[in-house]
Amino acid sequence: MAEPSVSVAASFAGASVLSRQAQYRWWPLPHADSLDFGGGGPTLLLRTLLAIALGCAVLSTPVCTRTTGLSIGATWTLGVGWGTCMVLNDFVLHPRALRSARWFNTQMAILLAYNGFFICAFPVVGNQPQTPLWMVALLWAGFTGTWQEMEPSWTFLAAHVLWPLATIPLFLARGADPHWAIAGPVIAAMVCGIAYDQTSMMTAAWRQTRRTQAAALATAHRQVLELQQQRVARELHDGVGAALALARTASDLFDLHAHSPEMLREVAAALRASSADALSELRVVLDVLAPPAGTPAGLAETLQRVAGQFAAASTLAVEVVATGSAPVPEAVQLAAVQIVRESLRNALQHGQARHATVAIAIAPTRLALTVTDDGMGFDPLQVTAGRGLGHLHARCAELAGSAEIRSGNDGTVIDCTLGFAAARSRP
Numbered sequence: 001m002a003e004p005s006v007s008v009a010a011s012f013a014g015a016s017v018l019s020r021q022a023q024y025r026w027w028p029l030p031h032a033d034s035l036d037f038g039g040g041g042p043t044l045l046l047r048t049l050l051a052i053a054l055g056c057a058v059l060s061t062p063v064c065t066r067t068t069g070l071s072i073g074a075t076w077t078l079g080v081g082w083g084t085c086m087v088l089n090d091f092v093l094h095p096r097a098l099r100s101a102r103w104f105n106t107q108m109a110i111l112l113a114y115n116g117f118f119i120c121a122f123p124v125v126g127n128q129p130q131t132p133l134w135m136v137a138l139l140w141a142g143f144t145g146t147w148q149e150m151e152p153s154w155t156f157l158a159a160h161v162l163w164p165l166a167t168i169p170l171f172l173a174r175g176a177d178p179h180w181a182i183a184g185p186v187i188a189a190m191v192c193g194i195a196y197d198q199t200s201m202m203t204a205a206w207r208q209t210r211r212t213q214a215a216a217l218a219t220a221h222r223q224v225l226e227l228q229q230q231r232v233a234r235e236l237h238d239g240v241g242a243a244l245a246l247a248r249t250a251s252d253l254f255d256l257h258a259h260s261p262e263m264l265r266e267v268a269a270a271l272r273a274s275s276a277d278a279l280s281e282l283r284v285v286l287d288v289l290a291p292p293a294g295t296p297a298g299l300a301e302t303l304q305r306v307a308g309q310f311a312a313a314s315t316l317a318v319e320v321v322a323t324g325s326a327p328v329p330e331a332v333q334l335a336a337v338q339i340v341r342e343s344l345r346n347a348l349q350h351g352q353a354r355h356a357t358v359a360i361a362i363a364p365t366r367l368a369l370t371v372t373d374d375g376m377g378f379d380p381l382q383v384t385a386g387r388g389l390g391h392l393h394a395r396c397a398e399l400a401g402s403a404e405i406r407s408g409n410d411g412t413v414i415d416c417t418l419g420f421a422a423a424r425s426r427p
Helices: 002-013 015-021 032-038 041-059 062-068 072-097 101-126 134-145 154-165 168-173 178-256 261-289 296-313 330-349 380-384 388-398 420-424
Strands: 317-323 355-362 366-373 402-408 411-419
Touching: 041 062, 041 072, 062 101, 072 101, 101 134, 101 154, 134 154, 134 178, 154 178, 168 178, 296 317, 296 330, 296 355, 330 355, 330 366, 330 388, 330 411, 388 402, 388 411, 411 420
Parallel strands: 317 355
Antiparallel strands: 355 366, 366 411, 402 411
């Protein structure tokens, strides 16, 4: 289907536009999807606690204690306190936030408070404003910006900027180098603000892109379903519908010729033949809509069943030969089976053939179909004028293919090609 694929492609191309459409809110709104981040479950909590423990272990090494100014005791005290707050958040705050907007807002505020406190406590306790531990603040800013279903928030942006700046008077009061006491927190605040802004806006853009894609796919699925229903209705109308219309006409003829047994026998014979054709076409539609597999073997099995139907109802022997390994689209399978049925029916009725061969060759982009019989032949122009082979040309044309019919005293050859690209643009 061309229209849905264009819609999905457009949603990818519009990512930059969507990023401009994303807007900041003063405070994130509580909704079901936005609550996932606040309680990642035992596995995520355990991974986070292990990461904190690993960080504390690294900071406790002699080279890190000399560089950061943090003692081993201070490092583990801050790490254990931070981990405890995370445990309380997951098991106390988060369950309540799932039930109440008030608790959702409370959890947001406490998250900002304890994370900001511990992130800034490490540089302040070590009294090193130039410490590389500011990278933890940068990591936290990028992490909160990527929360999947959280709108960009002015409050969160301000928190990431203000927490480092709030350490300036603490460093000055503790006698740190006044230049670094200002420059270190200012640089950290700037980098954290940029990190949160960029990641939150990009996350919001892709979130909107994902929703646009989901809507486009839903529309495409609806359109595919509608076209499938239309195609099945057409197949049933052409085959079963025509047979039922004949049955209705036959019922009128029964009343009209109630006192003419000979005429009734002719009507009954016509009705019987029409019913057999209708049942055969219905079986073909059902077989192709649910084939054993969308492969050459699946199509060959369907054609073998069609050949068996002809063999059981007549003296026509049909041989099916299949080559190739590419998957066959459903629309091509249905067209191929209907073409074979119509070709064999004409070989039997018009050519009085005794043997026929159906050869299918599957290439990556098309299906080549040849039906050959040993009958006395027929006039293709006369037969094509009816509903039978006239539909053969139409089916090939719909799938960007072609059909050629050659018939003479030594038999008939019908060559058809069916394109896969045209089939994949519709159900």
